[in-house]
Amino acid sequence: MTDENKNEPHEKAVDDEMAREMEGVPEHLRDDGPGEEDNSLEDALANLKGDLDKAMQDVLYARAETQNVRRRLEKDVQDARNYGATSFARDILSVADNLSRALDHVPEDLRESDKAKNFIAGIEATMRELEKVFAQNGITRIAAQGMPLDPNQHQAMMEVPTDEAEPGTIVQEMQAGYMIRDRLLRPAMVGVAKKPD
Known part of the structure; x- marks a missing residue:
């Protein structure tokens, strides 16, 4: 038996053992020769870095989106607090107009009549109470008389020829007009002054 034949069973055992060890190892991580392991590890590392x-x-995108949603919700809640009663306030303005x-x-x-004095005092007290409730809810009357026309707050219904006021003056x-906080209610x-013909 030659020396070469003596080594064959040993080499076959080593090859079998290495084959068993490589089972379950992904193909791209197997050591197929010198230098390839380094390339495989570098590729795997690059892939992991890309995934990371x-x-x-x-x-970062999810965090930014969460912050945006939170800000929108906070604004919606604040608007609901400030302007939730807008529809009701518009309806109640006609009561203030009638009083x-x-x-x-x-x-x-x-x-001056004794019979009507208490009745009128009651209407005035009701009007003061209504104005107090308006103030508590951020509803304020818009200044108009003697002011220049502001199309954001005033609606001109007619022109009044007069020399007693500058043209464009109310x-x-x-x-009466009203605001609810910073919004027009x-x-x-x-009626707006204009130069007489």
């Missing part, structure tokens, strides 16, 4: 970068980018008209049309002699208020309906 992508995952970090996804996390104001009632007080404006009470004749002076009736104000000389008559037909209906209802424009004031007004």
